[in-house]
Amino acid sequence: MGSERPVFVVGCPRSGTTMLQLMLHAHPRIAIPPETRFLLGAYTDRASFGDLREPANRRGLAEWITSGKTAFADLGLDPDSVTEEIVSGPPTLGSALGIVFRAYARRFDRPRWGDKRPAYLNNLGPLLRLFPDAQIVNIVRDGRDCVASLGETPWQQGKDVCHAISDWARAMDSSALARRTLAADSYHEVRYERLVADPEPELRAICRFLGEEYDPAMAEPARLAEVAVPSRKSWHRLTHEPVTTERVGSWRERLAPWQITLCEAKLGGRLKELGYPLSGDGSPWWRGPGRVHHLHYAHIDGPRRTLATRRALARFRDRLRPAEELAYRPAEPRELLPH
Template sequence: MTTESFRPIFVLGCPRSGTTLLQQMLHSHRRIAFPSETRFVHTSYEARHGFGDLERAENRRALAEWITGGRDTKFKVLELDAADVIEEIVHGPPTLGSALAAVFRAYARRHGKPRWGDKRPSYFRRVPMLQRMFPDAQFVHLVRDGRDAVSSLMGMPWFKGDIYAAALTWREAVDIGTNLAARLGPRTFHELRYEDLVAEPEDTLMKLCAFIGEEYDPEMTRAYEHARRTVPSTRKWHLRTHEAVNTRRVGAWRDRLEGWEADLVGHVLNSRLLHHGYSLSEGSRPAAAHLARFHRLAAHRWRTRHTQAVRDRLAEAREPNPVASRLAGPVPVA
């Protein structure tokens, strides 16, 4: 065991890159509790000013009731007693990070594990937020061949974008991942490829466990047993987590993308694909109209990100309390 063995772990990556599979694998580790997406971390951070000074117990209670019963959260997936969690937050340290950590620690305690993590693909855009609340966190970035990720994303009933938005999302995710790797360093940031995870799961998971400071647990490769109990069959896009890991979906983009789509995605992602070890296929240069549309969307998103960054700095200046968690160390388990 290392001194890093109790740091929170966050899994992130472009949607449809295998983050749910990795979450199930991590939860199957005997020491780590890793729930499915809860959706109350980023929303509570965005709403933090509305709860006022958390030094006041009534404000901590309002925050706790919002986390456990809010319309936009998925607290129920944790199967925790809301009343107990509310009291734990009310009697805990007066920071937002502490309130959120109390929820995850309660989940870990329920599973008899001393460590917790959380997964959400879009966390790749939220690492500064997560670091503010959990300064000792570790980040695991899962990368999948952009052509496979994009073609899979296009088939999701909840995805409202088009091929341009899907390709740009993958590009943003890997670019941010590259920057995070350089900025955070190897003790805080670890990147792995989906293709390696499904082709050589034991070796890939051993390297991941070395990063997070844990001994490898063979149960991680049998995560499908846990997924069959916890991933509902109604979520058809996650049913492959019910199977033992396999490589059948590697390269599926060849059957999923139309010719012009494959040409576009391959062209706008080519340097990033090569950087992450993916081979390129021959194709035609995309039509000028398709490239122009992609680059217009890229420019729009760049402006949106920078506008949001300014708003975030202003919001930080108005915070009534620090946001960093004061709950550290192992989760007490029986």
């Protein structure tokens, strides 16, 4: 029997996390849903749900998950059935959240479950408090391609390009921390460029990490896009097409020259550490139309520079609080939810 450890897909936004979600979802033993958007909110606001040893409080949490401002509707699950399963399940936050993911996996008769959300990369501490045995798969992509792709998304419209550059910088710092601190059987990193160029060896490596057998269906994620990618998410339209290298290095055409200069001025060290060569045009940042953005970047990027301090303070505050039991506990098997 294979592992049943939960699987979480992370990465900077526009790094290929949805493509990787679909590749893993194509495995006959694994189900990774569309972004659920309730895990981090539930963790942050956990005090508001009260003592989960009380069934009424578990019901309140369940109702927040299934009918609040989350993406629960994308999972195709019956909210009443999931609510009752949470109420009758183990009294921890991780257990309540895991019940939802497990119910989604049952839709596809899969024993392993997990989730995908880029924001988890900067929040691996809370994620691992909820799911201590989680296995993390992080996908890394050239920061300039991420910046170019982020600039085309609805949620970045009207924002300064500095936001996208800072997003990638923060994600790479979180990746470096995970590399240093997480065990080899808990964290695996894959490069977007290698994955799209030759999916099979990269997917085989992921399967070895997960303790699973490789399945050729994983290399054809577009077959599952209609099922596992909500149609309203137009920015994921390429997931409906075969895996391609077409977007590798497309920053050269998609970014203006001043944006390339800005990216390389702010991200150059990280890009070189990861093996992404710089364009080397040598343009000084104080010339050209991008100079005002260089000056603005410090304001946008400031909160990221304090991330390590804020994390340390959060850990210190957690130690001062009464011990919380948050971790996922398996519940007794139940009948399958209706498909």
